[in-house]
Amino acid sequence: MLVTVLTAALAVPLAGPAGAAPAPSVSAAADASGFQGVNWAMPGDNFTEGPVVPEGLKESDGYNTVKAKAGRIYSEFERTAKANTVRLPINTHSVPGTKWGKAYAGAIDAATAKGFKVILSYWEDDAASGGKIEDMDAFNEMWDAVVDKYGSNSRVYFEPMNEPHGYSGSDWADVAADWMADRPDVPKNRIVVSGTGYNSDVTSLCADDRLNGTHLSLHLYAFQFGEKTYADWIDEFESRIGDCGKRTVLDEFGAPMDDGRNYNDSSSDDNFVRYLRAAADTARAHDMGAVYWPALGGKHSQRPDHDWYSLYALEGSGTDLTLRVRNASGIDRLNHAWGR
Numbered sequence: 001m002l003v004t005v006l007t008a009a010l011a012v013p014l015a016g017p018a019g020a021a022p023a024p025s026v027s028a029a030a031d032a033s034g035f036q037g038v039n040w041a042m043p044g045d046n047f048t049e050g051p052v053v054p055e056g057l058k059e060s061d062g063y064n065t066v067k068a069k070a071g072r073i074y075s076e077f078e079r080t081a082k083a084n085t086v087r088l089p090i091n092t093h094s095v096p097g098t099k100w101g102k103a104y105a106g107a108i109d110a111a112t113a114k115g116f117k118v119i120l121s122y123w124e125d126d127a128a129s130g131g132k133i134e135d136m137d138a139f140n141e142m143w144d145a146v147v148d149k150y151g152s153n154s155r156v157y158f159e160p161m162n163e164p165h166g167y168s169g170s171d172w173a174d175v176a177a178d179w180m181a182d183r184p185d186v187p188k189n190r191i192v193v194s195g196t197g198y199n200s201d202v203t204s205l206c207a208d209d210r211l212n213g214t215h216l217s218l219h220l221y222a223f224q225f226g227e228k229t230y231a232d233w234i235d236e237f238e239s240r241i242g243d244c245g246k247r248t249v250l251d252e253f254g255a256p257m258d259d260g261r262n263y264n265d266s267s268s269d270d271n272f273v274r275y276l277r278a279a280a281d282t283a284r285a286h287d288m289g290a291v292y293w294p295a296l297g298g299k300h301s302q303r304p305d306h307d308w309y310s311l312y313a314l315e316g317s318g319t320d321l322t323l324r325v326r327n328a329s330g331i332d333r334l335n336h337a338w339g340r
Helices: 063-081 099-113 136-150 169-182 230-241 271-285 328-337
Strands: 036-043 085-090 117-122 156-159 192-194 215-219 248-252 289-298 312-317 320-325
Touching (some): 063 320, 099 136, 117 136, 117 248, 136 156, 156 192, 289 312, 289 328, 320 328
Parallel strands (some): 036 085, 036 289, 085 117, 117 156, 215 248, 248 289
Antiparallel strands (some): 312 320
């Protein structure tokens, strides 16, 4: 359940969709604190060799149906959590020019029309494997199509690759720098560069002058480690962001939401509670962006029909969709991370 974030915009304003915000200045500094949102993922996770279809959508849906469904879901994200950002997966089967990409555009357009920021992150498909791009031509064609369509919309951000764990840190920095060099009109503050490995550390990327002005993305989960105290979790987060919190988006973090844990209990001896509280406190203390994994969709490894980390249960049918919050204290921690 790992993914990355990208942004595209042109230095010279381009004609864009009606109501699209103007492209920001190339020189604008990267400030991640405004990313306050959630991931909307495909059931079973976003790694697929076909179209990536987030929960609640159907591959047979057309543009207008996708846009209507997405609009209802974003309204629920906003109503229940006051979110302003959604992170969406893309792959080579889900971008402009593909059949599903034409319909999926409705999910992006519904978000930006609502004033949401959208992080488009590339998940491995048949152009990549083992955390490494294998078909660079397909990868570049995908991103060129995405930038061409959304480059003029300042609310759309681009994450070149989610969890590039097949590369060494220096090799991944080279790939990210090449991505930027190939698209020089994309403002750096609309690019989200994944941390090294499984997005697990941003410090070396933060020190790379070629990536100055970009956002960085971090992923960190409790399941990757043994039990830790709250203080140890704080130290773990701190060690992976260094002095780069202000430009970093914690765009994947999560914990079980369907079994009644109280994430507001500061004295809890539950490891997941200590972890999530530390994640929220770190994000707040460093003015980081925070985008929870997942709101909808994700792995079904612990439960047969949903990701036990998911914040919401999807209810309703057709375009008449609503969301039921699985754990209100999880929403509280998310709002705390956002400085509220």
